[in-house]
Amino acid sequence: MDCSNIVEGGDKYRSYLHGEGEMNTRWRYGAPPNYDLVNKLFEEGRTKVWPPGSIEEQVQNLVKTWEMEMFHKTCFDDYKTVDPTKYTFSLNGKRALSLEEKRKLGGGYNSLLQTSLPEKYRCYNPAVETADSSHIAFTTAFPRGFALEVLHVYSGPPVIVYKFRHWGFKEGPFKGHAPTGERVDFYGMAIFKLDERKKIVKVEFFYDRGELLGALRKGDSTSDNSTVETSSSCPFLKNTG
Numbered sequence: 001m002d003c004s005n006i007v008e009g010g011d012k013y014r015s016y017l018h019g020e021g022e023m024n025t026r027w028r029y030g031a032p033p034n035y036d037l038v039n040k041l042f043e044e045g046r047t048k049v050w051p052p053g054s055i056e057e058q059v060q061n062l063v064k065t066w067e068m069e070m071f072h073k074t075c076f077d078d079y080k081t082v083d084p085t086k087y088t089f090s091l092n093g094k095r096a097l098s099l100e101e102k103r104k105l106g107g108g109y110n111s112l113l114q115t116s117l118p119e120k121y122r123c124y125n126p127a128v129e130t131a132d133s134s135h136i137a138f139t140t141a142f143p144r145g146f147a148l149e150v151l152h153v154y155s156g157p158p159v160i161v162y163k164f165r166h167w168g169f170k171e172g173p174f175k176g177h178a179p180t181g182e183r184v185d186f187y188g189m190a191i192f193k194l195d196e197r198k199k200i201v202k203v204e205f206f207y208d209r210g211e212l213l214g215a216l217r218k219g220d221s222t223s224d225n226s227t228v229e230t231s232s233s234c235p236f237l238k239n240t241g
Helices: 036-045 055-072 099-104 131-141 209-216 226-232
Strands: 088-091 147-155 159-169 183-194 200-206
Touching (some): 055 147
């Protein structure tokens, strides 16, 4: 695999954050995010250290860069990892969504936490969350970030199949549940299809959303509204991954 088109203007794991190519990029929180905290969490907690230039390292950096663009760039034309005109996203075999359809769902975590559960059973309800409210909820719950590592790459491009692990420490409240300080681990599989220009045109994820949300609902119930108040005033909100 050659991801030589993903090399400039970022931190050591993500590209397309800085430099001339991002001078006119529209950022959700007004400036490029800073991943220092989540990079530290990643380096302290990862179970794999992939050799430089290996397919695993390249896939891992591609996924981190894609994730950064999806969460933090507000204009489709600013995306460098995907072809906005062809890109589709699907979760657990559901109908594939275009970028515009993902935006209508609220963006952010909403497309990643789609559910067919009746609304009264939803501990996280994508139907009422916005991109900002979902970002606040998760960055508050995981103040040091929600780190990502690629555990295994089963096939390389043009169709990349990989297994991943996300993790973070629930050191903040989530949806009325107090912090526990416990590590939350979340596993899944994904398929990324690239075109001849090495742009992502199709993404498919497969995982159990309940594995993540069940862990976040641990902790004593609380009736306060500290999640929104604390996060919306936090100067590092735009800096957490």
